[in-house]
Amino acid sequence: MLTDQPFSRSMLLTLAVVTVASAGLSGRTPHVMAMHQHNPMTFTMPTPPSDPGAPTGRREGGSSRGDKIYTLCKTVEEAANKQCATSRLTALVPEVDAEKQIWGLTGADHPEFLFYLSKFRTPEQPKTTHLNIEFVLQDEDDKYVHKTSFVLPLTEGGIIRIPIPENRDPLQVGKRYTWTLLTKFGPNETNYVHGRIYRKQMDTQRQQELQTASPLKRLEISLKEGLWFDAIAMLVDLKQDAPQDLTILSRWNSLLDDINLKELATEPMLSCCTPDPHLSFK
Template sequence: MLTAQPFSRSMLLTLAVCTMASAGLSGHTPHAMAMHQHHHLTFTMPTPPSDPGAPTGRREGGSSRGDKIYTLCKTEAEAANKQCATSRLTALVPEIDAEKQIWGLTTADHPEFLFYLSKFRTPEQPQTTRLNIEFVLQDENDQYVHKTRFALPLTEGGIIRIPIPANRDPLQVGKRYTWTLLTKFGPNETNYVHGRIYRVQMDTQRQQQLPTASPLKRLEIYLEEGLWFDAISMLVDLKQDAPQDLTLISKWNSLLDNINLKELATEPMLSCCTPEPHLSLK
């Protein structure tokens, strides 16, 4: 059975909370320093599961044409020459180590996944693009646990949440599952990201703390236990319930900063995603 344990080298990602930046303040006043200490959280990186042969994963999508993968366009000339991707797709997950393995832990039987999508604008492109998307979750035998297709009217970039419906089979403790999000931005432009998720059992003593813990204390427990998917989902819930809360904004900024996705911290959450079973990505 897999458990969330810290690296033996105590590999920690410090979630430094930038309260002053969120509030538009400058200078290190005593009050600001006290707020910084109050908002400090630590995310404990879990031990990589022993899983020989597991796929490495991919956090950042790119236009796939044949055997080539193209990164996001930076200029209109690049877009015109079709030597880059005109849409960005990013999974909101850590890249755990130097090999950029994409995986994370959860205690949820029906977890959710977060992704960022955007597009590079050119004069030829309409203001709104109907972006066809497919998401699949597969078990260790490549059997589908969940598969859904939908279209996202993409006007601006933003973050989407894709939950595993409660009517699907629950994830089993100690098992590996592979998720993939695929988009078809144009006839010759396919974007995809994929990675692994493992359901684990939290330590009994820690689990008993959850029912009486405050929401922020539960968030802290998830981070300390290395439960990435539980933590980010909970923080998004808290932010959506209190979108002007500077404490939550700071924690969100810090969380994404520490997985090197700080540029996405101010992106909006997009309404998504009504299944369209007959949608084709061909």
């Protein structure tokens, strides 16, 4: 349940202490998500910044009822017995290492986030489900940087993008921010994902390259720098501008394959999201 109070770390179900040593956001030890090291368009995952006490995160949502977490329904019988989740929620972010840390870097002061949503339909269910959704971004003190609620008319599965508005405070370099997306598919079915984002300081040369480079070159730079949130947002823009471009489609497939979400590469983008300030998750 979401309330008007910020999420405390104790409210998140999957907390862990991150003990990976790192030189910080300015340096990185490459962790390649795929083995195509010769490919400049392969995403290179940096080592997580040293951040003791940070939440591990959760990329794949599951229905939460009390203390039990249910995965997506596979059969009508499972759905009828309410032993599974009738909606799928997946954050389009890397899942790193054995601890399955959910985090990523951005060079943007106002990044955006992408999520996949779908539902398991039974003959008794209407074709369109009006799915209540809440997204929050919080700083290290659990204060809201951005909070928005909206209703998504969900017919088939698809990907939504949620930008941080320009009128919000910009992300600060080296600070941890925690994002959470929560859906309310039914009165007793809550579904959520959450993770971390850090803003990386780009050196002057890289900043100049990004400002003058072609779109595909900017994408290549972002991938090399480990800027996950920037790279995937750029690719979505490129796909929307040139939906039949086979090179761009190949880059999109490869990027999702790098994070083991290739099955989502053919999913459509959904029109989203008009805020509803009166929506309640209590």
